[in-house]
Amino acid sequence: DIRMTQSPASLSASLGETVNIECLASEDIYSDLAWYQQKPGKSPQLLIYNANSLQNGVPSRFSGSGSGTQYSLKINSLQSEDVATYFCQQYNNYPPTFGSGTKLEIK
Amino acid sequence: EVQLQQSGAELVRPGTSVKLSCKVSGDTITAYYMHFVKQRPGQGLEWIGRIDPEDDSTKYAEKFKNKATLTADTSSNTAYLKLSSLTSEDTATYFCTTGSLWGQGVMVTVSS
Numbered sequence: 340d341i342r343m344t345q346s347p348a349s350l351s352a353s354l355g356e357t358v359n360i361e362c363l364a365s366e367d368i369y370s371d372l373a374w375y376q377q378k379p380g381k382s383p384q385l386l387i388y389n390a391n392s393l394q395n396g397v398p399s400r401f402s403g404s405g406s407g408t409q410y411s412l413k414i415n416s417l418q419s420e421d422v423a424t425y426f427c428q429q430y431n432n433y434p435p436t437f438g439s440g441t442k443l444e445i446k
Numbered sequence: 447e448v449q450l451q452q453s454g455a456e457l458v459r460p461g462t463s464v465k466l467s468c469k470v471s472g473d474t475i476t477a478y479y480m481h482f483v484k485q486r487p488g489q490g491l492e493w494i495g496r497i498d499p500e501d502d503s504t505k506y507a508e509k510f511k512n513k514a515t516l517t518a519d520t521s522s523n524t525a526y527l528k529l530s531s532l533t534s535e536d537t538a539t540y541f542c543t544t545g546s547l548w549g550q551g552v553m554v555t556v557s558s
Contacts, residue, residue: 373545375491382541382548383491394546426491430545434507435481437491 341365341429345438351446356417360441362427364408371431374403374412378423448472450542450549457555463530466552468542470523475499478544480525486538532556
């Protein structure tokens with residue numbers, strides 16, 4: 340199985356700041372990577388697919404980048420509604436595997 | 447608007463089985479692979495398996511091969527996850543998802 344190493348595990352930032360979350364795959368996943376946002380008590384919501392494609396309806400302050408084994412999610416101009424846990428997921432190989440999550444809080 | 451509607455919370459006894467449903471509204475279920483994902487309280491996401499309702503083909507994560515069974519009923523636009531030989535380790539929220547669409551999740555509690 341492909342291992343997804345996500346960092347940091349938690350993150351505290353101020354409103355308006357820019358934050359970055361990283362995911363490292365144990366092998367090349369050829370940009371078959373998604374980012375999800377999960378708010379407490381809710382289902383995950385797709386933010387980014389194919390490493391850098393913004394899902395319909397997702398604010399443009401979210402962006403994804405990367406290739407090969409290294410990927411990142413960037414959130415510009417942090418808003419209070421961005422408080423959530425973020426997960427990466429690779430879908431290049433079965434089984435699809437998730438990173439362990441990054442819990443984002445407002446400072 | 448396409449939605450995934452999951453069945454309600456379950457409290458089940460150890461050693462028994464439970465069957466969870468995921469109904470697609472607003473589109474035909476055969477348009478999607480349906481995946482199921484497990485999330486233990488306060489933990490991350492774990493992929494269980496997926497079914498192609500077009501031909502009932504399935505794929506499972508190795509650790510769920512003797513635990514989970516996926517089926518689909520195209521006449522009711524519904525996919526099902528059956529979990530067998532339940533233990534406390536199966537206490538979790540289970541989601542159905544197409545990737546871009548997610549059900550609301552169903553909490554399964556295994557307790558005597």
